[in-house]
Each structure stands twice: as C-alpha cells, then as structure tokens.
Amino acid sequence: MKRIIQLTINDKEYEVAVEPNQTLTDMLRYELGLTGTKKGCEVGDCGSCTVIMDGIPVNSCLVLAMQANGRKITTIEGLETEKGMHPIQKAFVEKGAIQCGFCTPGMILSSKSLLDKNPNPTEEEIRAGISGNLCRCTGYQKIVDAVKSVGK
Amino acid sequence: MLPNFSYVRPKSLDEAVRHLDSPENRIHAGGTDLLGCLRERVFGVAKIVSLSGIQELKGITETAEGGLRIGALATLREIAESPLIRSKYPVLAQGAAEAASPQLRNQGTLGGNLCQKPRCWYYRGDFHCLRKGGDLCYAMVGENAFHCILGGDACYIVHPSDTAPALVALGATVRITGAGGPRTVPVEEFFVPPTQDLTRETVLEHNEILTEILLPPPPQGLRSSYRKVRARRSWDFALAGVALALQFRGEEVAGGRVVLSGAAPIPWRSVEVEEVILGKRLDAETISAAAEAVVKNAEPLAQNDYKLPLFRAIVEEELSAIAKV
Structure with missing residues (x-):
C-alpha cells in the first residue's frame, strides 16, 4: 500500500506517495524524473546511484524510499546553481574525466562529500573517497586529476 | 525489482519483537545486505521491520x-x-x-x-544448494576459489x-x-x-x-590489529585476513586470541597459532612456527590452495609488526 513521505531534495520540499518496496533510486527517477541518479547493479556494488543523504553519501538502490522520510537528499541535479556548474562538475569537464558518463553523477557526489570534509585531499585520500564508485571505462586517473584540481 | 512486502517502523524493541511473529518478517537495519538478498530472491519476505526508529x-x-x-x-x-x-x-x-x-x-x-548472509555465489545465485534446503553443495566440486580452507563440512562458505x-x-x-x-x-x-x-x-x-x-575493558598490555588481503583494494571480501588481540607482558605474549577471516564458515579462532605464541617472545623462530601452524589443519579445495601461502605470510607479517609496537 502506498504511503506519503515528506523529504527535502536539493533544498526543495517534496511529498511523494511511495510503495514499501520502492527504492530511493526508483522514486527519484520514476516519481520525480530526477534521472541524473543512475541505476547500475542495484545491489550496492557500483555506486552509480550514489546520493548524499543527511550529509553522507549512500547507495540509493539500497535505501527504501520510506527510509528517506524526513531526510535531506542531494542529487546531481542539486549541484548546479544560477551561477552555472559546480566547480567539481567544471573540473570533470575540463580534465576529461567523463567518458561514457554513467558513473559521473555518483563520482561527483562522492567527491563533493570528500571535499566538503577535506578540501585538500591527497591522491590516496581521493582514491579512497571514490572507492565505492566504479568507472567501467576505467578512466580513474582523469577523475582523480579532476578532484585534485578542485582541491587546490 | 524487489518483491512485494509491507513496511513497519516500530518505536520500541517490544513492538519490533511483536512484528517478528513469522520467519518471513525480516529485520531491517542498514539494509545493505537485506535488500540485495531480497532482490536476488535468496529468501522470501512478507514484512520489513525497520529498526531505525528505536x-x-x-x-x-x-x-x-x-x-x-x-x-x-x-x-x-x-x-x-x-x-x-x-x-x-x-x-x-x-x-x-x-x-x-x-x-x-x-x-x-x-x-x-x-x-x-554468506557471499557464496551458488548460495546467492539460482542454485538450490544445501544451505537453502537442497541436497548439493555446488562449491565442493564447482568454482571454489573464494571458499573455505578450514571448518568446511558439506558446505564450504x-x-x-x-x-x-x-x-x-x-x-x-x-x-x-x-x-x-x-x-x-x-x-x-x-x-x-x-x-x-x-x-x-x-x-x-x-x-x-x-x-x-x-x-570488555582492554586488558593490560593489549595490542591489536586487523589485516585483510583482497583481490581489489576496495569493496571486496577477504581472501585471507587475521585479527590479533594479544596481551603482552614485557616482550612476551601473555594471552590473547588470533582469529582468521576468509578462512572458514565462521570467524575462525586459530588455536594452533595461539598455542605456538603463548608465553613466547615474538622472535623470528616463534613467528616462523606460527606461520606454519596457521595452515596446519587446512584442507584446501581444488581452486583455493593459494590461500595457504597468503595466510602464512599475513601471520608472519602481522606478528612481526605487532611485536614492534
């Protein structure tokens, strides 16, 4: 049976009717049209569904929509402002850190979470920070370069 | 797609226990293992009982x-x-x-x-294996590179x-x-x-x-460490691992435990290593005897005897490191 949940997504309040077996990924994509959050493995292996929930990155495929009741979510759509792309997004474009692009939203949100906490990470800290996100184009070096360039 | 279920979020432990009146009612904590198991139909579900409100x-x-x-x-x-x-x-x-x-x-x-739940790919996959009530352990004669070398018996997770x-x-x-x-x-x-x-x-x-x-309160002279070897540097389970919690009196091991991951169907206490090091200084001779002891009773399967040198090496390295703390 559907139930109404209330949550904040990208600083906007939402009320959404969700099924108990609906994941946060599916709710974002199919109920709200926020398709920047990608659906990859759906078992927590790939990190392409990463969103930031109450300040920490989570795999939204392993969060039930009902669990998100009352929570604050940031998706990739929340990073761009009227001033344009977020500095991390710009760095990904400038450094060639995007190949097919499927991992990019998750990579950027994991990077954002790292940089918010640690504005000048070492290469090792960057690699650890994005270690829950797979890039099947294997373009990790440019992603690390991009995150490093924002840090400086 | 997740199967259908109802969802409750009780406010107290008593209320949560009352919701667990059927084996198909599943406890939900972080959900990282549960939702994977449900999606892969490892077991059934009628109701999810979330603990997050307690x-x-x-x-x-x-x-x-x-x-x-x-x-x-x-x-x-x-x-x-x-x-x-x-x-x-x-x-x-x-x-x-x-x-x-x-x-x-x-x-x-x-x-x-x-x-x-276990990560055995037969258990997680479409195999009605022994652990799921079938009559065959597919790992015993199948792909068993990531299975146990100690404590296996009919099932080798x-x-x-x-x-x-x-x-x-x-x-x-x-x-x-x-x-x-x-x-x-x-x-x-x-x-x-x-x-x-x-x-x-x-x-x-x-x-x-x-x-x-x-x-328990840390005993006097406690030194502890965990070492994990895996195929990838992140998001992977242990091929071989060792947890040490040893009590030192001076340079001598006065007590403690040595527990292996990646070795057995349960966290495996290596009594063999504990016996070698108890009452000893961790010198080269003792460490080398301990490294041999860790795999003394191992019974590797067709594809996982690579774990023997791994366990010998991590026991040697971790005991050497903890001796110098």
Missing part, C-alpha cells in the same frame, strides 16, 4: 567498568571513525574501515555486519565479516532480545558452523533482535 539501538558509550557498549545500529563508519574504538580497540576500527565501500559503511551497521573476527579476538559479547526476554552470548558462540547446523549462520532466532555489542 533510539536505544544507537550510539557508542563507555561502560562503568571501562569497556564499551555499541548499539547494534552503529554504522561501520561510526565504528571506523570512533576515537574511543580507534584508541582502545584498533582491531575493531580497522576491521570496520576495511569492510565494503564508503557508501556501504555509511549505511551498514555493526549488528547487520554480524548477521549478514567463508564468513564475509571483517568486524566479527575483531570482536571474537577481543572477547566481545552480544545482547539479544526476543519474545523470551534478553540473553547475552559471547560473539565466539554467536556463529554456527556447518558441522553444527547447515541451515543457519548464527544462533539468532527469527523473532530475536541483536541489540548491542559489549566489549
């Missing part, structure tokens, strides 16, 4: 005796980052930090890490947890609440090997909830 299951606090009480819902990230755990029980902080990926450590809980070996090494206990009231079980006795019962991984009944993990 405040008493959260938090990490020091006990009056100088030990630690960890609520079952403490996340792996909280365990890995807790200054208390890092300073007093480094083996546990390291185990939590080595588990899974950053996202999964943000979501996954310590209680859930102890209650997670390895226990996937990185925190459980640390907790066994530290002599931790768990508190369990159910319809019959609370009980306390040493973590060492919490896990059920296939020799005892093939159809379960822990002593937990379907209507019981693991509520907290209790660590």
